[in-house]
Amino acid sequence: MSDQKGARRRGAKGAAATPDSVPVLDDGGKGITDKPHAGQVYQRPTGITPRDILLQYQDHIFGLVYTLLSFWTRFYRIGHSNHVVWDEAHFGKFASHYLKREFYFDVHPPLGKMLVALAGYLAGYDGSFEFKSGEVYEDTVPYVAMRMMLATFGVAMVPLGWYTAIELHMSRWASHLVALMVLLDVGWLCISRFILLDSMLLFFIVFTVFCLTKFNNQKSKPFSFGWWFWLISTGFSIGCVTSVKMVGMFVTALVGLYTVEDLWEKFGDLKMPLRDQAKHWVARVVCLIVLPFLVFMATFKIHFIILNETGPGDAQMSSLFQANLQGSEFQKNPLEVAFGSRVSLKNMGFGGGLLHSHHHVYPAGSGQQQVTCYHHKDNNNEWDIIPRWDEPPYNPESPVIRFVQHNDVVRLSHSMTTRNLHSHTVPAPITKLNNEVSCYGNSTIGDIHDYWVVEVVDDTLRGGRANVDRIHALTTRLRFRHQVLGCYLYAGTAMLPQWGWKQVEVSCVPENNPKDAHTYWNVEAHYNDKLPPADSRHFKSPFLRDFWHLNVAMMNSNNALIPDPDKEDILASVPFDWPFLYLGLRMCGWGDEQTKYYLMGNPIVWWGGAGSLIVALGTFGRKYFVMSEQDWDHFLYVGKIAFAGWTLHYVPFIIMGRVTYIHHYLPTLYFAVLNFAHILDHFIFSSRRLGLPVKSAAFGVCAVAIAGTFWWFKGVAFGIDGPIGEHTGLLWRKTWNIYRV
Known part of the structure; x- marks a missing residue:
């Protein structure tokens, strides 16, 4: 990879030549957004080699490689523990209610739980298992197949992270780091391997950001097919993410802030006809407000149609x-x-x-x-x-x-x-x-x-x-x-x-x-x-x-989940514990005979992401390098997506009074990862003052640190067998309760 390719894509696009002066299709570091649209065909110049073809499609080749690696990390030993782990006790039970069509009540919207039930149905589960916490799965429960189906949402996060970095026009160095951090964070990995809602929540959040960046790259072609497609996809995605957990409202707010800024700029464009102004407003209202709300309502309608028999949640609903x-x-x-x-x-x-x-x-x-x-x-x-x-x-x-x-x-x-x-x-x-x-x-x-x-x-x-x-x-x-x-x-x-x-x-x-x-x-x-x-x-x-009654009941019940001063909750944590990974969470019993899972993050990813946010606060206010106004605007655009996304997902947990756990930070972490790569891109990978050896060394150090730390802590996600004391070197912070009984 040449220094030219390592430079920021929005910089100079000059052609490069190999030392042997063989013509190469050099995209100047461009991403897939700079390539021909669907249906167009590249004209293959005379003398092009297979290597040139690989260079032309390397974005997708790397995307495929990261997808295959993601399948391995998410599926490896996924059925090793045959016990009900952590909140599988809740969401597995909800799947049973769907399959038996018994009405139940929960604080979360229904889409994610219906997908869990669908996984159970496709795997041949009949809904008869009680999913008691820590209980051994019966032979009739296809828990491995259910875990694998839900883990595919976690698999998809990795290529989406890769393509999102490309759509944000990060350098290839930074794009690889985003993909590696999403691939090798043990927190995202661990949470994706069980019958839980979090893999679906994370997938739809990442997919929403991807759709938003794709739409932003269509701004120069308003009302084209691609423009409409990605605007509708963004609206559909925020409808889905909100229908999994109400945390989806935070990424919805991010899309809303982006839209407000975009429309404000158009409002200030005196050359834009009022007719076009109105079309932009109507398009945003229909696609980003009406469509998501219809998706959200449709999930509840399906929920009511399926659950048409009396069950344990009847009393939460109206008598009628x-x-x-x-x-x-x-x-x-x-x-x-x-x-x-x-x-x-x-x-x-x-x-x-x-x-x-x-x-x-x-x-x-x-x-x-x-x-x-x-x-x-x-x-x-x-x-x-x-x-x-x-x-x-x-x-x-x-x-x-x-x-x-x-x-x-x-x-x-x-x-x-x-x-x-x-x-x-x-x-x-x-x-x-x-x-x-x-x-x-x-x-x-x-x-x-x-x-x-x-x-x-x-x-x-x-x-x-x-x-x-x-x-x-x-x-x-x-x-x-x-x-x-x-x-x-x-x-x-x-x-x-x-x-x-x-x-x-x-x-x-x-x-x-x-x-x-x-x-x-x-x-x-x-x-x-x-x-x-x-x-x-x-x-x-x-x-x-x-519909209204159930949503208010969900909100009231969620707000009632406050810390109990009469009890000590050893699993709970507070938001200030999360960015620098103050403590993790035991997902199961900690006996010598049990397979143990500890929900924590990759320290390099979490600490680097948190540190980059501090650096970002001092970076957005001034230009440290000579760059054009277009480059500076794009730098601020990426920074606002990452920093605003992190803030919108993190600050509400400080304000709300409900009990919180470390897994509540996992959606927020994605924006810290984007910000981490963005800051490294700004100071190192896209710097015109640093040479290729320095950039290569910086990338190598980061990649090795991420991969090495993942390998060191992989057991907390893949499962730790035997006495925990035999697995030394895991206590990087004294506050982690890995070894304490």
Whole structure:
């Protein structure tokens, strides 16, 4: 490789000759973007040799070589451990639910998990395995085939990294380093070899950046086929990455910032007709907003179509949605609610649970029996609707049926403990401005603080309150106003501590906000022997409402994943631990007889990437070398893609309060790798002041360091057998818990 080829592609394009003066097709270091478009044919000059052909197609040849190497690293010993490793316990179980068509709930969107289920289906898995953490796979579970199918997403990262560097017009030296770092990072390698979502998430992030760079290289040919193809591909990709994990919103933000800057430049171009300006805006809106959102919605539609039977996640969804699931008992329940009915009450705030009580009492406040909201179904969610204390008691033998209507005053008696739903002026345990809600008394002891006024809000099928003569299960929205205090039964987002089993706090809010969905309730389960079963035609749940409900429930559950001060999580880490690889993560048990996997990165890749970010902060502000304005603009363009991408993927984890782990840094690392290669390119490989020997030596040192460090730590990804103490030399930082028991 000549110094001319090592120079930045956007520099001089002068032809070069070999020492023997044999004509060679020298692309001046150009990438595939500078070559003929599809359908065009190179004219082969007279005297061209096979070596010239190799030079012409060397980008693709190297891409193929890196792909083959990636297959080896991702597939080697992939089935060595026959145990359920780390989060395979979750995502394997979700695949089982898809194959059995049982509805479940998870904090992540469905695309990645559906792809896991597809891998299981193609491999012949029947969904019968429970995927308990650390359990040995049964012979009927094709876990190796499933791992291999999902590992192909990790395989594709490597050639995509190579081609992205080319599309960014990095020098060939820097492009090789990008491919090597993606190929030989033990963190990316390890996470790609199991039944997890991360390989798909990483693939779509890398693919999004690749599509964005391809689109940027079409800027000179707006509205051409290539321009439209890569703009649509970018939109489709961000729709997919967001449908795997919501972390995909960060790379979506990167595309958004690029688009805003691009449109702003066009807005300042006074020579561009307004018609073209409008076309650019419409194209971006349709391809980068509408298309991704349609992809995102489509994954949920498929999710709902597949999961059409009752399962463990029913309670997270609305009552109407549950009624449409096959095997639901709600269709057998009576429609009209009456005194004497036994019901469960669902809070209609998105992600709301079921009104719940149990024998445990509040440790402070009134010391009475706890009332909470619970997201799982059990008998402690059941309540009996009975008359006030000053009215005749409910007689189950009486043929008279008294239906519950608007403004009726009722008592809600907890079926399991016979205590009455109660409120008083004691402050709620978490939301101190609200009144505590408890269970008090029994079937013979109580007072007027047990009275609740039923207020009808509306009905999904019948419309406003004026059309609701009787309260219906599932469809009628209710509020419960405390007759004495005037406050409303409320279940927000506050979570009780460990003494409340981490369940949602239920309180009585003094403010009367008729639009607060957290004060809305509906009757879900309904039992009354005096009433006939409901007509299933009453139970229709619109897709958009279910889509919105599930997404808010996912968001609320994700935000609830906060560190537990009562427990020590030895796997968790904080974002400041990640860039310089302060610690790793044990993915399985650490016994002598177990195959051990330690999720960490290649130290050279991680430390080099983090260090390059510091250098980049001081580099973007000035030109250290003489370069044209075009070259400087391109240098800033690549730097902004890398540095902004890193910032957008890293900073949100500092701000959010949820528990975090080292694998959350793996998407961010890709932008650190691009930045590392870009900084080396700027100071060394594209420098016109350094000669070929210096550049070759710098590349050799970097490549050997990356490959050597990979080989040293390869066991943490391929699996470490036997006592860990026999594998010496792995403790490069004292904070790594590789050897500690």
